[in-house]
Amino acid sequence: EPEVTQTPSHQVTQMGQEVILRCVPISNHLYFYWYRQILGQKVEFLVSFYNNEISEKSEIFDDQFSVERPDGSNFTLKIRSTKLEDSAMYFCASSETRYTNYGYTFGSGTRLTVV
Amino acid sequence: ELKVEQNPLFLSMQEGKNYTIYCNYSTTSDRLYWYRQDPGKSLESLFVLLSNGAVKQEGRLMASLDTKARLSTLHITAAVHDLSATYFCAVDTNNDMRFGAGTRLTVKP
Numbered sequence: 001e002p003e004v005t006q007t008p009s010h011q012v013t014q015m016g017q018e019v020i021l022r023c024v025p026i027s028n029h030l031y032f033y034w035y036r037q038i039l040g041q042k043v044e045f046l047v048s049f050y051n052n053e054i055s056e057k058s059e060i061f062d063d064q065f066s067v068e069r070p071d072g073s074n075f076t077l078k079i080r081s082t083k084l085e086d087s088a089m090y091f092c093a094s095s096e097t098r099y100t101n102y103g104y105t106f107g108s109g110t111r112l113t114v115v
Numbered sequence: 116e117l118k119v120e121q122n123p124l125f126l127s128m129q130e131g132k133n134y135t136i137y138c139n140y141s142t143t144s145d146r147l148y149w150y151r152q153d154p155g156k157s158l159e160s161l162f163v164l165l166s167n168g169a170v171k172q173e174g175r176l177m178a179s180l181d182t183k184a185r186l187s188t189l190h191i192t193a194a195v196h197d198l199s200a201t202y203f204c205a206v207d208t209n210n211d212m213r214f215g216a217g218t219r220l221t222v223k224p
Contacts, residue, residue, distance in 0.1 A: 033211060041215040043158070043203060056210035091157065102214060103148045103205075114167035 002026040004107035006033045006092050013082055021077045021110045023092030032075045033093040033104060034067065036060070043091070049075065050098070082114045117142045119206050121215035121219035128194050136166065136218045138187040146207035147187045148177050151200045152217070162189075189201055194222045 006022040013019050025032050034046040049067055054106040066078045075094075079086055086103050093104035116175050118141040138147070149162040162171045164180035164187060171178050175198065177190045187204055201219045203213045 026187075035214075042216045045211055045213055048211040074133075098210075099146065099207070101163055101165060103150070103163050105160075106158040108157045 002093055002105070004092055004105050006090075006110050008109035008110060009108065010111045010113070012115060015084060016081050016115055019079050019082055019112065021079075021090050021092075021112070023075045023077075023107055024095075025071050025094030026096075026105055029094035029096050029105070031055075031095045031098055031100075032067075032069070033095075034077045035042070035091045035093065035106075036088040037091065037109075038088045046077070046090075079087055079112075081101070082112075084114050087114045089113055117206065117208055117213050119204065119215040121204055121214055121218050123218060124216055125219050125221075127221045127223060128191075128197055128199055131193050133193065134144065134191050134193070136189040136202060136204075136220075138189070138215055140185050140187075140204075140206045140215075142185075142206070142208070143182070143206065144185075144206045145182055148205045148207070148212065148216075149187070150203045150205060152203065153200050161202075176205050191220070194220075194221050198222050 010074045028048045031056045032049040037043045045058050046061045047057045068076050089103045095104045106111045119151050120139045147164045150158040152158050162178040167182040169180045175192045180187045199222045201217045203217045205214045
């Protein structure tokens with residue numbers, strides 16, 4: 001079964017450093033998303049992306065965050081200057097169509113720890 | 116702003132018992148999703164409800180959607196330990212999906 005692949009699975013970074021989280025969505029999917037989940041808590045929407053541009057972003061997705069699809073397969077989330085409160089599990093998701101009949105397919109996540 | 120409220124947030128039940136998890140949302144939407152998350156794991160799609168009155172069943176879980184009441188339910192029948200997990204409902208908006216806070220279910224022998 002096709003999967004959404006995320007790397008790394010765990011990243012530890014110092015406060016103020018830049019991090020890039022990487023995702024390889026399912027190959028025929030066109031819509032891409034980032035969500036985050038602070039340990040054991042709510043799954044929060046960050047950003048949606050389609051046709052090489054952001055479709056929607058939440059209030060969490062401020063100027064410190066950016067997304068990119070640098071080639072035909074990767075979808076990245078960059079945090080420019082990490083804060084302690086950025087520590088969370090970050091999930092990438094993709095879907096074939098906007099109004100999916102199957103739900104989004106989520107990756108296994110990247111646990112980001114900011115120290 | 117869209118609000119998605121689940122209750123209860125924590126549910127401890129004995130094996131063999133039945134229970135219902137509720138998901139209320141604040142905006143018009145015809146699409147609602149239920150996901151399961153095991154500790155430290157990703158989100159697994161359980162049900163996709165696409166219209167008013169939709170009902171889906173898989174094993175001991177049954178989900179329904181009432182778009183007029185803006186309410187979805189996830190009913191657990193004769194719970195077993197393997198159902199212990201966190202269950203999230205998520206509502207489709209114009210551009211993405213927004214999640215409820217999750218219901219952490221523990222099924223005890």
